[in-house]
Amino acid sequence: MTSWTLYGTSLASRFLLGTAGYPSPQVLCDAIAASGTQVVTVGLKRTLAAAGDNGFIDIIRRSGARLLPNTAGCRSAREAVALAHMARELYDTRWIKLEVVGDEHTLQPDPWELLVAAAQLTRDGFDVFPYCTDDLVTCRRLLDAGCQVLMPWGAPIGSGQGLLNPWALRTLREQLPGVPLIVDAGIGAPSHAAQAMELGYDGVLLNSAVAQARDPVAMARAFRLAIDAGQLGHAAGVMAKQDMAVASTPVTGRPFLIG
Amino acid sequence: MPDTITTIQVNDDRLPWQAGEHVAELLQRIGVVEPKAVTTALNGEFVPRGRRAGTPMQPGDVLTVFKAITGG
Numbered sequence: 001m002t003s004w005t006l007y008g009t010s011l012a013s014r015f016l017l018g019t020a021g022y023p024s025p026q027v028l029c030d031a032i033a034a035s036g037t038q039v040v041t042v043g044l045k046r047t048l049a050a051a052g053d054n055g056f057i058d059i060i061r062r063s064g065a066r067l068l069p070n071t072a073g074c075r076s077a078r079e080a081v082a083l084a085h086m087a088r089e090l091y092d093t094r095w096i097k098l099e100v101v102g103d104e105h106t107l108q109p110d111p112w113e114l115l116v117a118a119a120q121l122t123r124d125g126f127d128v129f130p131y132c133t134d135d136l137v138t139c140r141r142l143l144d145a146g147c148q149v150l151m152p153w154g155a156p157i158g159s160g161q162g163l164l165n166p167w168a169l170r171t172l173r174e175q176l177p178g179v180p181l182i183v184d185a186g187i188g189a190p191s192h193a194a195q196a197m198e199l200g201y202d203g204v205l206l207n208s209a210v211a212q213a214r215d216p217v218a219m220a221r222a223f224r225l226a227i228d229a230g231q232l233g234h235a236a237g238v239m240a241k242q243d244m245a246v247a248s249t250p251v252t253g254r255p256f257l258i259g
Numbered sequence: 260m261p262d263t264i265t266t267i268q269v270n271d272d273r274l275p276w277q278a279g280e281h282v283a284e285l286l287q288r289i290g291v292v293e294p295k296a297v298t299t300a301l302n303g304e305f306v307p308r309g310r311r312a313g314t315p316m317q318p319g320d321v322l323t324v325f326k327a328i329t330g331g
Binding site: 018019020021022028041042043044045046047048049053056057060069070072078079082083085086087089090091157158207208 | 269270272289290291297298299300303304305307308323324325326327328329330331
């Protein structure tokens with residue numbers, strides 16, 4: 001597959017994988033390998049527990065994948081900025097998946113707080129990956145704030161509903177050529193990921209669809225293949241839709257002149 | 260004297276305040292044996308690792324301690 005670049009880092013894989021909710025560290029390790037991913041997301045938790053995390057973080061660090069910490073759970077720009085700085089210290093990376101939730105029911109990103117946080121973190125030297133909605137104006141504002149990558153949702157986090165608004169995602173792609181676009185959240189099946197790539201998206205970030213599969217390792221491979229197929233299909237040029245049937249076999253009318 | 264000004268809070272736990280104690284010392288007191296494995300915020304503001312030894316705890320302060328976890 002063709003390589004792409006995120007904040008100066010060249011990547012071959014278009015698959016960004018979340019690391020939460022796997023049945024065991026070994027399954028996560030195998031899923032990372034099967035996915036071919038080069039970027040995995042991680043988090044931070046408020047805890048004093050002396051007990052370890054059963055080795056998940058060690059597995060992730062040893063995977064060789066680049067870490068993309070998130071600001072999950074934040075409800076304001078102030079919280080997100082503070083947590084991003086803490087993530088940078090803990091994981092030793094400038095990359096941050098910026099999440100600022102504005103609605104408890106849908107976990108929809110708060111565009112105002114997101115924008116404030118994105119601008120501040122860019123000034124603070126972060127490479128910001130904003131988790132946003134598919135709203136074109138918000139996306140443009142995030143680019144103005146210094147974001148070089150956008151991660152619009154396909155559907156609410158963890159819902160597995162796929163691309164609920166393909167028109168909006170297609171519009172984003174058309175209006176923001178050259179901007180790395182990653183569909184983040186809502187992907188449930190490999191076909192959803194293929195659809196995102198066929199729309200011309202540059203990558204897909206997902207977690208639950210793999211972690212909650214009966215066989216996460218096999219599902220990781222299925223997504224890898226779907227993402228590759230979708231990207232190849234987009235590059236090859238998907239045919240235009242027609243309202244009516246168009247015969248594909250080059251016959252001349254009916255086969256016989258009699259009857 | 261109200262209880263809140265003679266105690267501090269560390270995550271969800273309330274602890275007695277100790278005069279002259281800094282963030283680094285408090286982490287030792289609560290049993291953090293690997294300081295690099297945690298990151299801290301005091302009253303919601305990030306306290307970088309290099310500033311823990313020079314950041315005093317005041318009565319009523321809230322120290323939040325985070326660790327690395329899996330995430331989506």
